Amino acid sequence: MSNKRAGHLWGNSGSFLFLTSPFLLFWAFFWVVPLFTGVDLAMQESQQFSRSLPGTGYTHSPFSNFERAINDPKFIHSLENTSLFVGGSILITLGLSFFLAISVYELNKKFQGICLFLLLIPSFALPGSLATLFYLFFHGKSGALNQFLVIPLGFDPINWMMDPSWILPCLVLQAVWRWTGVITLVLYCGIRAIPHWQFEVARIEGATALTKVRTILFPGTRHLLLFSGIFLLVDGVAAFSGAYNLLGGSGGVLDAGLLFVTYAYQVAFPGGSGRFDLPLASAACVLVAGTTACFAWLLLRVRKRMGN
Amino acid sequence: MNRLFSPILIGLVLLITAYPFAWMFLSSFKTNREIYQPGKMLPESFDPFAYKLLFSGELFDFTAVLVRSLLLASGQAIFACLVTAATGFALAKGRFWGKSLLFWAALLIILYPKQAMSLALFEWMARLEITGNLYGLILSGVASGLGVIFFTQVFRKVPDELIDLSKVEGQSPFFCFFTLLPLIFPALCTYGILHFFICWQEHLLPLLTLGSDQLTLPLALAKLGDSSYHTPEAVGLAAGVLAMIPLFLLFGYFFRRVRTALADWVVS
Numbered sequence: 176m177s178n179k180r181a182g183h184l185w186g187n188s189g190s191f192l193f194l195t196s197p198f199l200l201f202w203a204f205f206w207v208v209p210l211f212t213g214v215d216l217a218m219q220e221s222q223q224f225s226r227s228l229p230g231t232g233y234t235h236s237p238f239s240n241f242e243r244a245i246n247d248p249k250f251i252h253s254l255e256n257t258s259l260f261v262g263g264s265i266l267i268t269l270g271l272s273f274f275l276a277i278s279v280y281e282l283n284k285k286f287q288g289i290c291l292f293l294l295l296i297p298s299f300a301l302p303g304s305l306a307t308l309f310y311l312f313f314h315g316k317s318g319a320l321n322q323f324l325v326i327p328l329g330f331d332p333i334n335w336m337m338d339p340s341w342i343l344p345c346l347v348l349q350a351v352w353r354w355t356g357v358i359t360l361v362l363y364c365g366i367r368a369i370p371h372w373q374f375e376v377a378r379i380e381g382a383t384a385l386t387k388v389r390t391i392l393f394p395g396t397r398h399l400l401l402f403s404g405i406f407l408l409v410d411g412v413a414a415f416s417g418a419y420n421l422l423g424g425s426g427g428v429l430d431a432g433l434l435f436v437t438y439a440y441q442v443a444f445p446g447g448s449g450r451f452d453l454p455l456a457s458a459a460c461v462l463v464a465g466t467t468a469c470f471a472w473l474l475l476r477v478r479k480r481m482g483n
Numbered sequence: 484m485n486r487l488f489s490p491i492l493i494g495l496v497l498l499i500t501a502y503p504f505a506w507m508f509l510s511s512f513k514t515n516r517e518i519y520q521p522g523k524m525l526p527e528s529f530d531p532f533a534y535k536l537l538f539s540g541e542l543f544d545f546t547a548v549l550v551r552s553l554l555l556a557s558g559q560a561i562f563a564c565l566v567t568a569a570t571g572f573a574l575a576k577g578r579f580w581g582k583s584l585l586f587w588a589a590l591l592i593i594l595y596p597k598q599a600m601s602l603a604l605f606e607w608m609a610r611l612e613i614t615g616n617l618y619g620l621i622l623s624g625v626a627s628g629l630g631v632i633f634f635t636q637v638f639r640k641v642p643d644e645l646i647d648l649s650k651v652e653g654q655s656p657f658f659c660f661f662t663l664l665p666l667i668f669p670a671l672c673t674y675g676i677l678h679f680f681i682c683w684q685e686h687l688l689p690l691l692t693l694g695s696d697q698l699t700l701p702l703a704l705a706k707l708g709d710s711s712y713h714t715p716e717a718v719g720l721a722a723g724v725l726a727m728i729p730l731f732l733l734f735g736y737f738f739r740r741v742r743t744a745l746a747d748w749v750v751s
Contacts, residue, residue: 188579190656195585198570201626202588205604210595212610213603275496278489290493292738293501299730300504301684303704304723311510311716312503312521319503319521356500364746399749405594413598416686420705436598436687443602444691456602464599471594 216457217241240458250459252430253438257463259343260434261411264350265404272355273400276362277392291363294356302353306420309349310336336421339431346432349417354410358403362396369395401478405471412467415440435463504727511721518716533717537725542714543698543706545722551617552683552700553729558621560678564671567627571634572660576646586635592628598687605691614692624682630674636748637670638663673744676733683730700726 220235244250279290297305313320314335321332335341373391382390393400415436424440426433443456510518511533512526537545573579574586604623605614613619641663649659664671686701693699698706704726707719734741 191573191577191579194569194573194577194657194660197566198626198631199585199588201566201622202592205607205623206592206600206626209600209604209607212607213600216603216606271496274492278493281486281489282493288738288742290497291742292734293497295734296504296731297500298680299727299734300723301701301704301726302686303701303708304507304720304726307704307708307716307719307723308503308507311518311720312506315519315521317519317521322522352499355496360742360745361749364742364749367746368749409594409596413596415598416684416701416705419686420708423709439599439602440687453602453606460599460602464596467596467599468591468594472590475590475594 213457213461216454217461219454221452221454240454241462243455244459244462247455247459249430249433250438253426253433253435254463256343256426256431256433257412257414257435260346260350260414261408263344263347264354264411265407267347267351268354268358268407269400269404271351272358272362272403273392273396275355275359276366276396277388279359279363280366287363291356291360294359296356297352298354298357300353302349302416303420305349305353306417309345309352309421313348314345337428339427339429342422342427342432346414346418346421346434349421350407350411350414353417354407358407361399361403365396365399366392398478401474405474408471408474409467412436412463435459507720508724511717511724513717515716518720533715533721534725536715536718537721542718543703545703548698548700548703549725551697552726555617555620555689555699556679556682558617559624559682560675562621562625563627563630563678564675566625567630567674568634568664568667568671569660570631571636572638572663573656574631574635575638575641576643577656586631589628589631592626593632594628601687601691604688608692615694615697617693617697620689620692623688624678624685627678630678633674633748634667634670637667637744640747641666669740669744670747672737673741676737676741679733680730683726 217240218237219240221240275294279287279294282290300308312318315321316332316334318335320335325331325333333341335345369391373395374387377387377391413436414434418432418434418437419440421427422432422437424437426437426441439456439459442459443453444451506521506524509524509526512529512531514527517523517526536542540546570585570589574582608614608619608623611619613622645663645666646659649662654662684701685699686705689699690702690705693702700722704719704722707714707722
């Protein structure tokens with residue numbers, strides 16, 4: 176934050192604190208306090224768990240729930256799934272959006288707006304609608320994926336939601352489908368901000384498409400690619416609705432589609448596995464969300480260094 | 484890029500993005516037998532039975548679900564716009580103690596996955612006894628980190644001369660903020676729409692904090708998707724179509740402004 180520009184502006188702290196006080200109040204009340212509530216919950220003794228171990232000499236310590244989370248194979252499995260889900264959706268969405276943004280930029284100006292709007296359509300749909308649509312339109316032997324992709328390539332039809340090795344790719348596809356339009360719009364705005372003379376110089380020098388991507392388009396949008404990557408990372412770790420609707424609140428066959436938030440929901444509330452173990456769920460949330468925030472912060476530092 | 488490659492790529496992706504939604508709309512008039520043949524596009528007849536069933540109240544009060552979702556999303560968006568715009572103005576144009584801390588607080592909200600905090604937030608809201616109604620949900624989403632960062636960039640682009648003029652006229656920063664609001668109207672619209680969009684799609688927190696008789700659209704869709712209810716597939720698709728309409732209209736109407744504001748933000 177540069178104070179240089181604001182230096183000659185008001186130095187009236189009281190007025191500015193008055194302006195920022197509603198935000199500070201809401202932030203403290205609905206972010207800071209819940210954060211500490213989560214940490215406090217994570218350190219509490221789980222009655223459900225203690226009752227299940229009579230006479231075993233189990234003694235609770237503030238870090239017991241964190242240990243239990245780390246030793247829970249289902250938690251580790253949900254983390255592996257979430258990492259693959261996040262990694263896959265970031266790589267595919269960013270790659271596809273980057274080339275789509277370039278393609279839209281190269282279109283006649285009359286068509287650019289309509290193309291961007293049409294690309295945004297999947298993001299207008301609720302994740303639940305996307306899941307229903309995926310199930311009815313793309314899934315199944317006569318679904319679009321099998322009819323237009325798998326069978327024409329000479330493979331046997333895939334039972335997408337029942338085959339454990341295909342459940343996670345389905346979730347990734349759903350995320351890519353949802354976010355590609357939004358990221359394309361952001362990257363397109365970034366490309367439009369690149370000074371036009373750079374493209375002119377490249378044209379005069381007879382640069383190839385690949386050279387233009389390498390020397391103009393990628394450097395011109397890399398800060399936005401990083402920003403979009405962080406957005407997709409945080410959204411991916413928090414993904415719930417799509418998987419909840421597609422898999423009915425479970426992790427699917429052999430928990431192949433069990434994502435982290437679904438795991439926490441299952442542990443905390445009756446329904447899925449019905450463990451009603453809020454302290455364990457909170458410990459898992461604190462671990463994962465804390466790690467994600469630190470990782471995203473590190474990425475932002477990288478961006479700052481890139482900017483310098 | 485290759486002149487042939489670009490239109491092919493766009494055409495293919497547009498087909499994948501737009502075609503299934505055209506199918507979804509048309510399938511909301513189909514019977515289950517027709518829907519289970521995804522290759523078939525047009526329904527045998529345009530019978531709006533699914534829409535009639537939704538609004539008949541037989542399954543649940545869908546009109547109330549729509550109104551509840553609209554109130555939640557628009558209420559939260561309006562409050563978030565005002566609160567975060569004021570903070571963004573202070574960060575961009577003010578000099579006061581704790582400014583950097585405030586910026587980092589906003590950034591932390593973005594970086595910490597919200598859904599992972601839902602359980603703790605639910606526990607906290609339950610202690611405050613503000614679960615089971617929309618007020619608690621609206622208030623819980625007002626402090627938006629994205630909003631603060633967005634409006635800070637927006638106000639940085641407002642010329643300092645306007646602030647100087649305001650100072651000369653003896654206005655307080657609070658009054659100056661309100662006089663500048665019309666100037667940043669496109670940005671207010673853009674962020675309002677983005678926040679509405681995020682809140683409209685929120686699933687986990689309403690699932691935890693609202694009762695089963697107080698569904699929002701994502702919860703209603705999950706209920707319709709539950710096979711134990713034996714509702715025709717067209718009903719779920721019809722609900723999906725209706726849930727898209729507000730976002731479609733908002734983005735359609737304000738798209739040019741959103742694009743311009745987003746481009747300005749990206750540049751800054």
